[in-house]
Amino acid sequence: MFKKTLVALALSGLSTAALAADVTGANDQVSVEGALNAGELVVDSTATPAKSDITAPAFKQGSEYIVNDVVAITVSGAKFDTTVDPVLSTSGANATFAFVDYQGDNVARFRVSTANSAKGDTLTLTKFTIDTEGATAKTKVSFSSKAISVNPSIGDYDASKATSTAPAFTYVSQLTADLTKFNGIITTSKGRQEFTDGLKDVLTVDLTNNSGAKVPLTFTKLTHVLKGSDFSFAMDFDADEDGKLSAAELGNALTIASTSGATADTFAAKLNDNMTELTITQTIDSNTAEVDSFSVTANVKGQAAKGSVLTKQSFTIESTAVTASTGTASIPAASAGAWTLDGSSDDIELMPFGTEYAQSITVANRGTVEGAITVTLKAEGKTYTKELTQMAAANSVTNISLEVAAFAKESGITGNAHVNVVVNAPKDNIGVKGVYYHKASADRVLTY
Numbered sequence: 001m002f003k004k005t006l007v008a009l010a011l012s013g014l015s016t017a018a019l020a021a022d023v024t025g026a027n028d029q030v031s032v033e034g035a036l037n038a039g040e041l042v043v044d045s046t047a048t049p050a051k052s053d054i055t056a057p058a059f060k061q062g063s064e065y066i067v068n069d070v071v072a073i074t075v076s077g078a079k080f081d082t083t084v085d086p087v088l089s090t091s092g093a094n095a096t097f098a099f100v101d102y103q104g105d106n107v108a109r110f111r112v113s114t115a116n117s118a119k120g121d122t123l124t125l126t127k128f129t130i131d132t133e134g135a136t137a138k139t140k141v142s143f144s145s146k147a148i149s150v151n152p153s154i155g156d157y158d159a160s161k162a163t164s165t166a167p168a169f170t171y172v173s174q175l176t177a178d179l180t181k182f183n184g185i186i187t188t189s190k191g192r193q194e195f196t197d198g199l200k201d202v203l204t205v206d207l208t209n210n211s212g213a214k215v216p217l218t219f220t221k222l223t224h225v226l227k228g229s230d231f232s233f234a235m236d237f238d239a240d241e242d243g244k245l246s247a248a249e250l251g252n253a254l255t256i257a258s259t260s261g262a263t264a265d266t267f268a269a270k271l272n273d274n275m276t277e278l279t280i281t282q283t284i285d286s287n288t289a290e291v292d293s294f295s296v297t298a299n300v301k302g303q304a305a306k307g308s309v310l311t312k313q314s315f316t317i318e319s320t321a322v323t324a325s326t327g328t329a330s331i332p333a334a335s336a337g338a339w340t341l342d343g344s345s346d347d348i349e350l351m352p353f354g355t356e357y358a359q360s361i362t363v364a365n366r367g368t369v370e371g372a373i374t375v376t377l378k379a380e381g382k383t384y385t386k387e388l389t390q391m392a393a394a395n396s397v398t399n400i401s402l403e404v405a406a407f408a409k410e411s412g413i414t415g416n417a418h419v420n421v422v423v424n425a426p427k428d429n430i431g432v433k434g435v436y437y438h439k440a441s442a443d444r445v446l447t448y
Helices: 002-011 032-038 234-236 247-253 403-410
Strands: 022-025 028-031 040-044 058-060 072-078 089-091 096-103 107-113 121-132 140-148 168-174 175-180 200-211 219-227 254-258 268-272 275-283 294-298 313-323 327-343 344-354 357-365 371-379 382-392 396-399 416-425 430-438 443-446
Touching: 002 275, 002 327, 002 403, 022 140, 022 168, 022 219, 022 234, 028 032, 032 040, 032 168, 032 200, 032 327, 058 254, 058 294, 089 096, 096 140, 107 327, 175 313, 200 219, 234 247, 247 254, 247 294, 254 268, 275 294, 327 416, 344 357, 344 430, 357 416, 371 403, 382 396, 416 430
Parallel strands: 028 168
Antiparallel strands: 022 058, 040 121, 058 121, 072 107, 072 140, 089 121, 096 107, 140 168, 175 200, 200 294, 219 275, 219 313, 254 294, 268 275, 313 327, 344 416, 357 396, 357 430, 371 382, 371 416, 430 443
């Protein structure tokens, strides 16, 4: 019968390579965190009850498979757990498939037994285990098949079509965040004590929990760490002036609220001693088990209430979620926005200090608004900031060289430094120049 089939193919002008099995891909979404926590994905129709972490792949034969031929099932984008003997089942009434071996960790081989398997029959991998070690989000996992003739002159035949458009499943991050970032502009016309549009700036964190993915985790708590360089403005809300911020006082400065409705998660916040990190603990509402989105509102007192001077800074936020047992998911640190100045900020990338050098740093103010000058020095991994006694006088050039040199000396800087000059005046009217003079060689270098 087999010889007749080959003869018929030859007479019809076809080759065995023209035959191809069809593979069915479910395109499941699988929580990568859940899969990593479990360590495996299991399909086992023989278990009681049956186990199906993912949809079992199925292959429709494009030709007849002959007794003693081998069917090879290949997984791409993942690997089999080779300690588990897989099972290949058929929709046909007579044929059976005996597991032979694994070739590496991504090919399982089965031998056609009992009877030939007819063209059009569907083969289903009804028992197998995927090892999830090293799984990463966005990885697509697919299956393919081919038959291998016992006759070496025929070799491989009935290979399934490409499966990249029909993956069996894709690993997805279960927890993701969309950010509406801080974007406050600190106004120089009001002493850098408030924003151009008022007394608050809002960060919104829209969280998505893909709990509909396969093998999802059930989260009970999330921890969010919001980092900046200076949250000291929060001390303006120390109502009892005890030098500490109670939970209520901190909440008045940095207000955290669910944006997801009445049945809400609860939030608790803590500011570190250096006032650079706000840690937010989010406890999931057990009635819904949903992960709420939330907002962080930074409130400032402003100039009229003699609030703190606000710092130009950038923010990041990162999140970690945990389950009641050992499962975790995380969102890596991402930009949460920045506070910028509507005044002037200039950077002198290199300015040497010490006894061998002299400096000339000037601030030209072409406008009518006098502005305070703040200098930040960065050297050897440290940062030093000072508001100078000198002001950027209106319609004048102010030489700040001696005061900056004295500040560098008292800060212990005797080598190269980065100098940032912030002027509390409209930036279009401000110009900064930096020159250093090497005394021994009499060289003058314009650095900015």
